[in-house]
Amino acid sequence: MQEEKPIEFKVDHHSGVPLHLQVEQLLRTIIERPEYREGKLLPKEVELAKILGISRNTVRQATNKLEHEKLLVRKKGVGTRVVRQTLSTRLSNWASFSEEMHSKGVEFVNYRIDVEWVKADREVAAALQVEEGREVLKMERLRGLDKGPFVNFISYFHPRIGLTGKEDFSRHLYEILERDYATIPSVSKERINAIPATKSLAELLNVKTGSPLLFRKRLVCDPGDRPIEYNLGYYRADSFTYEIDIKR
Amino acid sequence: MQEEKPIEFKVDHHSGVPLHLQVEQLLRTIIERPEYREGKLLPKEVELAKILGISRNTVRQATNKLEHEKLLVRKKGVGTRVVRQTLSTRLSNWASFSEEMHSKGVEFVNYRIDVEWVKADREVAAALQVEEGREVLKMERLRGLDKGPFVNFISYFHPRIGLTGKEDFSRHLYEILERDYATIPSVSKERINAIPATKSLAELLNVKTGSPLLFRKRLVCDPGDRPIEYNLGYYRADSFTYEIDIKR
DNA sequence: CATATCCAAATGTTCTTACATAGACCGTTT
DNA sequence: AAACGGTCTATGTAAGAACATTTGGATATG
Numbered sequence: 001m002q003e004e005k006p007i008e009f010k011v012d013h014h015s016g017v018p019l020h021l022q023v024e025q026l027l028r029t030i031i032e033r034p035e036y037r038e039g040k041l042l043p044k045e046v047e048l049a050k051i052l053g054i055s056r057n058t059v060r061q062a063t064n065k066l067e068h069e070k071l072l073v074r075k076k077g078v079g080t081r082v083v084r085q086t087l088s089t090r091l092s093n094w095a096s097f098s099e100e101m102h103s104k105g106v107e108f109v110n111y112r113i114d115v116e117w118v119k120a121d122r123e124v125a126a127a128l129q130v131e132e133g134r135e136v137l138k139m140e141r142l143r144g145l146d147k148g149p150f151v152n153f154i155s156y157f158h159p160r161i162g163l164t165g166k167e168d169f170s171r172h173l174y175e176i177l178e179r180d181y182a183t184i185p186s187v188s189k190e191r192i193n194a195i196p197a198t199k200s201l202a203e204l205l206n207v208k209t210g211s212p213l214l215f216r217k218r219l220v221c222d223p224g225d226r227p228i229e230y231n232l233g234y235y236r237a238d239s240f241t242y243e244i245d246i247k248r
Numbered sequence: 249m250q251e252e253k254p255i256e257f258k259v260d261h262h263s264g265v266p267l268h269l270q271v272e273q274l275l276r277t278i279i280e281r282p283e284y285r286e287g288k289l290l291p292k293e294v295e296l297a298k299i300l301g302i303s304r305n306t307v308r309q310a311t312n313k314l315e316h317e318k319l320l321v322r323k324k325g326v327g328t329r330v331v332r333q334t335l336s337t338r339l340s341n342w343a344s345f346s347e348e349m350h351s352k353g354v355e356f357v358n359y360r361i362d363v364e365w366v367k368a369d370r371e372v373a374a375a376l377q378v379e380e381g382r383e384v385l386k387m388e389r390l391r392g393l394d395k396g397p398f399v400n401f402i403s404y405f406h407p408r409i410g411l412t413g414k415e416d417f418s419r420h421l422y423e424i425l426e427r428d429y430a431t432i433p434s435v436s437k438e439r440i441n442a443i444p445a446t447k448s449l450a451e452l453l454n455v456k457t458g459s460p461l462l463f464r465k466r467l468v469c470d471p472g473d474r475p476i477e478y479n480l481g482y483y484r485a486d487s488f489t490y491e492i493d494i495k496r
Numbered sequence: 497c498a499t500a501t502c503c504a505a506a507t508g509t510t511c512t513t514a515c516a517t518a519g520a521c522c523g524t525t526t
Numbered sequence: 527a528a529a530c531g532g533t534c535t536a537t538g539t540a541a542g543a544a545c546a547t548t549t550g551g552a553t554a555t556g
Binding site for chain 3: 041044045046060074075076077078079080
């Protein structure tokens with residue numbers, strides 16, 4: 001039984017948790033709701049302050065942070081609304097897919113995870129710098145949001161790492177690598193282009209055959225520049241944008 | 249004669265520019281300096297407030313923003329320092345298209361160059377941070393190899409640069425900017441995704457309508473983070489791959 | 497009916513004040 | 527020497543107030 005339970009508009013003055021953090025959390029919850037995602041104005045600052053029994057400044061501390069994160073837009077004389085979120089990878093701090101999504105407060109879903117040992121073909125062997133035909137661990141993951149999958153990943157791992165294939169791959173991949181295998185990803189070489197969806201990919205990602213996909217090949221290496229993972233990612237282009245900030 | 253001129257620690261109370269923005273700019277300038285990049289503590293909040301003749305809150309408004317951009321780290325009881333930026337995302341060699349191609353030893357061809365002054369629409373205005381309707385220089389270039397065009401660029405330039413539209417745009421764009429207009433591109437914010445070719449783009453790039461194109465929006469800024477060029481690039485995906493090396 | 501003007505509402509900016517808390521430093525105790 | 531405890535300092539948190547600016551709707555005017 002899934003009850004729509006009303007959100008409690010209140011904060012605890014004696015919990016030790018800073019009020020502005022409580023407000024921040026409260027707002028994060030609130031703005032999930034459809035009516036706000038569709039553009040409804042948030043409660044006005046003064047009103048919120050009064051309801052919660054705190055000062056307007058404290059409310060603004062919270063909204064400021066969310067505004068910085070581009071979750072909210074405020075407009076003078078009008079009000080504050082939720083910004084329409086389009087998924088995107090921000091590379092300023094590159095991370096694994098799970099972490100990327102998690103940091104955005106987006107819950108991802110694993111639709112399918114297949115793990116198997118395969119013989120490295122020419123491409124994989126070249127990328128991971130192993131002999132062609134060497135057994136490597138292959139993992140294929142279909143992932144996305146609750147409304148459907150939007151990326152299909154195929155990863156090959158260098159045997160050196162020591163993965164067995166029995167790990168719990170629903171956890172963050174790079175957390176597994178760092179914690180359990182003392183393997184620290186440090187460099188990523190990426191190649192991006194666009195391809196038309198093949199029939200099988202189209203079926204997986206629930207798009208029409210031939211529609212554009214963003215195709216990313218990335219080779220992740222450790223600080224010593226030794227290959228860790230060779231990854232092929234096929235993204236639905238209509239729900240994914242690749243973002244990069246480049247400094248020189 | 250290049251003199252090391254000391255930074256003026258002051259703000260203008262009557263300029264109409266919000267004080268916290270002035271402080272933000274001031275800090276951005278200050279933290280460029282070697283001593284701060286090497287880890288020296290910034291002036292303490294109260295001190296800075298007193299020097300500038302403003303309140304501590306206003307100082308914090310500025311530092312909050314920079315902290316959120318991960319340019320600063322604050323530590324309670326200690327102080328605020330510049331975060332080491334060496335681990336930032338770095339594209340091995342980002343450059344203008346001509347340079348990109350030239351460095352690959354490929355000779356490019358300009359199939360068409362159109363230059364005109366247009367009124368900035370909402371998107372362009374937002375990107376370049378000018379008022380909507382402001383006249384900006386638009387340049388459209390169809391480029392590729394001798395076997396045919398493979399990218400269509402549309403660029404909008406910030407009026408601040410001083411481009412007239414009469415320049416010789418067959419030269420390297422960033423060479424023109426640096427040499428003739430003392431404008432140095434330094435940062436690029438890019439968003440990449442895949443789209444199906446519209447009819448007109450398909451004709452230009454000589455592909456079938458609906459075939460996948462790599463679509464890149466990039467905003468190029470100067471070292472002070474002021475917008476220089478807003479660029480839309482439509483690439484034939486079958487002949488172009490985007491390559492990045494990312495370090496962390 | 498169209499346009500100009502004014503007003504109320506909401507966020508933007510800024511100051512003042514007060515107390516809380518974490519870290520560093522230093523001296524005293526064990 | 528190690529452990530403890532206090533104090534100083536810089537940031538963290540929070541309240542409250544005042545005025546500015548932008549926006550959009552209501553009202554008045556031609």
